[in-house]
Amino acid sequence: MTTQDIVDSPSRTVIRDAYEERLAAYWNTKQNDPVNLLLGEIDGLYHHHYGVGDYDPAILDGAPEQREENIVRELHRLENAQAELIAQSLAGLGPQDRVLDAGSGRGGTSFLLHDRYGCRVDGANISEYHLEFSRRAARQRGYQDKVRFHFRNMVDTGFADASFQGVVTNETTMYVDLPELFGEFARVLEPGGRYVCITWCRNDLVADSSPESEEIDRHYLSRMHRRSTYFSALAETGLVPVSVVDLTSEAIPYWELRTHSSHRTGIEQPFIDAYRANRMNFLLIVAENMSPR
Ligand SMILES: C[S@@+](CC[C@H](N)C(=O)[O-])C[C@H]1O[C@@H](n2cnc3c(N)ncnc32)[C@H](O)[C@@H]1O
Numbered sequence: 001m002t003t004q005d006i007v008d009s010p011s012r013t014v015i016r017d018a019y020e021e022r023l024a025a026y027w028n029t030k031q032n033d034p035v036n037l038l039l040g041e042i043d044g045l046y047h048h049h050y051g052v053g054d055y056d057p058a059i060l061d062g063a064p065e066q067r068e069e070n071i072v073r074e075l076h077r078l079e080n081a082q083a084e085l086i087a088q089s090l091a092g093l094g095p096q097d098r099v100l101d102a103g104s105g106r107g108g109t110s111f112l113l114h115d116r117y118g119c120r121v122d123g124a125n126i127s128e129y130h131l132e133f134s135r136r137a138a139r140q141r142g143y144q145d146k147v148r149f150h151f152r153n154m155v156d157t158g159f160a161d162a163s164f165q166g167v168v169t170n171e172t173t174m175y176v177d178l179p180e181l182f183g184e185f186a187r188v189l190e191p192g193g194r195y196v197c198i199t200w201c202r203n204d205l206v207a208d209s210s211p212e213s214e215e216i217d218r219h220y221l222s223r224m225h226r227r228s229t230y231f232s233a234l235a236e237t238g239l240v241p242v243s244v245v246d247l248t249s250e251a252i253p254y255w256e257l258r259t260h261s262s263h264r265t266g267i268e269q270p271f272i273d274a275y276r277a278n279r280m281n282f283l284l285i286v287a288e289n290m291s292p293r
Contacts, residue, residue, distance in 0.1 A: 012152075012158060014126055014151055014152060014153050015126055015153070016153065016156075020126060020153070022221060023126065023175055023221055024126045024127050024128070026220075026221050027126075027127035027129060027130055028127050028128060028129040028130075029129075030129075038072050038263065039072055039075055039076040039079060040076075040106065040108065042072070042073060042076045043076070043080075044111075044137070044140075044141075045080065045083070045108040045111060045112060046105070046106035046107065046108050046133070046134075046137070047076075047079045047080075047082075047083065047105065047106070047108040047109070047170075048105035048106060048108075048171070049079060049082055049083070049105070049109075049170050049171040049198070050078075050079065050082065050171070050251060050254050050255070050271075050282075051075060051076075051077075051078025051079040051080075051081060051082050051251075051254035052078060052081050052082045052085065052247050052250040052251055052254065052282075053078050053081045053250055053253065053254075054253050055074045055075075055078065055253050055254070055256075055257045056074060059071060059073075059074050060260060068261065068262055068263075071257060071260055071261045072261065072263070074257060075254065075257060075258060075261065078253070078254045078257075079108075079254075080112070082170070082198060083108060083109045083112045083170065084112070085198065085245075085247075085284055086109060086113070086168050086170060086196050086198060086284075087112055087113055087116045087117075089194065089196040089243070089284070089286045090113065090117070090166045090168070090194060090196060093113075093117040093119045093165060093166060094117060094118065094119065095117070095118035095119060096119075097117065097119040097120070097165040097166065098119060098120045098121070098122070098163065098164050098165055098166075099113055099119050099120070099121045099122070099164060099165065099166040099167065099168060100121075100122050100123075100124065100157065100159065100164045100166070100167045100168070100185075100188060101113070101121055101122070101123040101124070101168050101170075102124050102154035102157075102167060102168065102169045102172060102181075102185070103124065103125060103154050103169060103170075103171075103172025103173075103175070104123025104124060104125050104130070104134060104149055105125070105130055105134070105170075105172075106130055106133045106134050106137070107123060107130075107133070107134030107137050107138065107147070107149065109168060109170045110123050110134070110147050110149075111137070111138075111141065111143070111147060113166075113168070114143060114146055114147045118146075119165075119166075120146050120147070120148075121146070121147045121148075122148055122149075122150060122159070122164075123147070123148070123149040123150065124149075124150050124152040124153070124154045124157050125149060125150070125151065125152070126151070126152075126153055128151065130149075131149045131150075131151055134149045135148075135149050154169070154172065154176065154181060154184070155176050155177065155180045155181050155184050156184060157184060157188060159188045160188070161187055161188065162187075162188070162189065162190040162191065162193075163188055163190070164188050164189050164190065164193060165189075165190060165193050165194070166189075166193060166194050166195075166196065167185045167188065167189055167193070167194075167195045167196070168195075168196045168197070169181075169195075169196075169197045169198070169199070170198050171198060171199060171200065173197060173199050173225065173230075174199065174200070174201075174220075174222040174223060174224045174225060175221075175222060175223065178225055178229055178230060178233035179233045179236050179237060181233075182195075182233050182234055182236070182237040182239055183237045185237070185239065185289075186237045186238050186239055186289055186291035187291075189239075189289040190289070191289055191290070191291075192288055192289060192290075193288070193289045194286060194287070194288055194289075195239050195285075195286070195287045195288075195289065196284070196285070196286050197230070197283070197284070197285040197286075197287075198247075198282075198283070198284050198285075199225075199230070199282070199283055199285070200216075200224065200251075200271075200280055200281070200282050200283075201224060201225050201226065201227045201229075201230065201280065201281055201283060202224055202225065202226050202227065202279070202280055202281075203227050203278055203279055203280055203281045204226040204227055204228050205227070205228075206277070206278050206279050207279040208226065210274055210277075210279040210280070211270075212270035212271070212273050212274035212279060212280065213270075213274060213279070213280055215267070215270045216267060216270050216271065216274075216280075219265075219266075219267045219270075220267075224280075227281055227283070230283070230285060234285070234287050237291060238289065238290050238291025238292060239287040239288070239289055239290070239291070240287055240288055240289075240290045241285055241286065241287045242286050242287065242288055243284075243285075243286040244283060244284070244285050244286075245283065245284040246281060246282075246283060247282045247283060247284055248275050248278065248280070248281045248282045248283075249275070250282075251271075251275055251282035252272060252275050252276065255268045255271045255272045255275070256268075256272060259272075
């Protein structure tokens with residue numbers, strides 16, 4: 001740790017308005033959500049994101065008493081595959097490097113990045129419950145000096161300028177204003193540092209809005225952005241895309257498999273319908289920091 005590192009300070013305003021209050025309350029009260037907890041029990045990586053890739057259809061033909069367990073395992077494998085895409089996009093990092101996990105959830109992506117590269121990871125989160133959960137997990141893993149979780153708003157983290165080699169957002173950008181968020185990332189990333197984003201968004205080329213995107217926003221209290229807003233906000237803040245992968249078709253099997261689970265939440269069909277009709281997209285964006293200082 002250097003003296004420039006963040007100090008968690010109770011005086012900093014982290015939750016800035018009524019919307020963020022509702023959002024924090026939403027995540028704080030989602031403590032016993034069976035899907036995410038069950039999935040995380042498999043390998044100790046607790047995620048709050050979806051998954052990519054094909055599932056093995058044979059798991060649906062298994063013995064009825066095994067079926068749910070098999071589905072849960074397969075969903076978790078697809079979730080890990082998504083986090084893997086983020087890790088691969090940061091290839092080249094080492095133990096000397098530092099990554100910001102903005103909107104760190106229960107810490108799954110942060111731990112995976114540390115396991116892969118030995119890098120330090122700082123998670124920023126407005127949910128005190130998520131922070132408590134992920135800090136406990138870090139202690140259990142013996143990672144508390146390397147993977148730390150802070151009560152911070154990702155749009156105003158308080159970290160020093162140019163103090164990170166990487167920043168990641170795994171399904172968190174739909175809760176904040178993008179130019180504000182990317183401006184903060186351009187500030188904390190060193191020149192040439194990488195920003196990796198996985199997100200769902202409205203495909204405004206096809207539909208500016210849709211019944212599905214509205215239902216999803218209501219369900220998650222999110223404010224889903226247009227696809228074009230990502231790229232205008234990146235350009236505005238000096239984060240230059242080096243790779244954009246449209247994962248929409250690879251995201252559909254995860255949702256289809258979830259419809260077979262007894263732990264489905266009801267939000268599966270809107271994702272399936274919107275992705276199949278290309279009214280929403282699921283994107284992996286990798287950008288490098290070229291903002292002028
Ligand atoms: C869909 S979850 C994703 C969690 C994690 N990235 C993952 O992949 O498992 C969204 C997370 O973003 C956090 N969050 C939402 N708005 C935030 C903000 N303005 N600053 C920091 N965290 C925020 C929530 O508390 C929650 O942990």
